[in-house]
Amino acid sequence: MSSASVGTEERRQPLSAGRVAELMGAPVRGLFGYFGDHALLLLRSFTWLFRRPFRLRLFLEQMEFVGVGSLPIILLVGFFSGAVSAQQTIRALSLFGQERFVGATVGLSLALELAPVFTALMITARAGSGMATELGSMRITEQIDALSTFAVDPIQYLITPRVVASIIMMPIMTMVFNGIGLFGAYLYSIYLKQVDLGAFIEYFRYMTDPSDYFQGAVKAAVFGASLSVAACYQGFNVRGGAKEVGLATTRAVVAGSVSVLVLDYFLSDMLSTFFPYQA
């Protein structure tokens, strides 16, 4: 019998139930493995937070990188996001002659959604990509192995400060985004659309609540954990050379951004249960 006919017979053999389950289960296992690895990395980075030595300098450096370093882009994007929100809101409200609600509407949108999500996307693009590239480069140039030779745990030294800095700085940068976004909306509404200043401020004060900003801050902290773990995971696990570092950076930005948008849905749902809207 020729080898070709053997191959045909083999292909015609019916798949066993076990083999079908294995084939169908592989992607599911992969997905769980992927999320499991991320969760494990987050857990390990938190575990190392409470073990000596405490390297405060590393935390401050990362807070400066994630926060202060991202300030210009947050200010720029925040200002125009607030202004464009006001633009579209006024356009819609003018149909009913209710332009005076623009401050309240933009303020609420910023506090609950725009500020945390846009800040997270900006920090993913700037700081997340930077983390993945830096860790990936350290991996391929054996700097991470070098840390281990000095009995320094690479997760404690490299990942814990980045994750913690992101969790701390994300809510702060979100509040900056809120402030500058509201300023953009204010300038556009008052000076270009001649909305009444008193009404703008009064309705904003009446409709928004500190709990709205608290919800935004909670979201921002969770996004900080998610984007930094995604970035560190990709960078830390690079194998190969410069090309793989580039691919890891791309994956870090995609994974970070997608995780922010997916988490946003579930967090909004969950937070609305704890903080039901009361007019």
Added chain:
Amino acid sequence: MSKLHDRSGANQADQPGRDERYQIQIRGLHKTFGVQHVLRGIDLDIERGRINIVIGGSGQGKSVLMKHLMGLLKPDAGQILVDGQDIVPLRDVALGVLRRKFGMVFQYAALFDSLNVVENIAFPLIERYSLPRDEIMTRVRDLLTRLDLGHVAGIEQKFPAELSGGQRKRVGLARALIDRPEILLYDEPTTGLDPVATKNVDDMILRASRDFGVTSVVISHDMASTFRIADTVSMLYDGKILVTGPPAELINAPYPPLQEFISMAGLSRETIGGEGAPG
């Protein structure tokens, strides 16, 4: 009597007796990555206070073997005895203590990009002890002088990117030596260097061995350097140690892979001038 040791048929079940001549003894070491069986029963003795070089082609597992010596990788089977203590079962804390015996010089130095020369060299001291800054600086400057780096203008504040290949290797060696290790591991130290820089690195290894009295383990495929500085040479071939002996005797050893390696490097008995050379 020949000092060569044929290792190709060594009994993997041998339990090594404690022999003070040898600082590291490896028995029956196996390591597999996926389907790739890289180390297939390594038996190797590393002589105390001497320069031990392991040669072998690319992809033979030299770096994998090196990482096992410091406990950076765990073998699938086998023993690694350092001063009579099997390091394979050791866990994180015990491995951390063990690693203080070791210094490692990486192929491309693996200096930390974000730290300057002084911070790189002082890194092991800062991480392991609470020494006064003056004492750390004294030890760093002493090493810089002994490794011919003291005269380079502004070397202390330079970052790795500002150093030449040879300078990086020497800073890497200084970092490995700063905590006065008993054992120094070199991972292909002459890779990517020109002949003059290669000679300088060879001298550096000789001087480190002579002046600091360390046991040196060098992984290399640079045959000219090997025959210039080695006290003992072992050849890694097909996942096992093929032969071990003094370089002058290896030149005549009847092992085809070794002879091919030597002849492909353009070396001969005459150029090496060993004991076994005729005339």
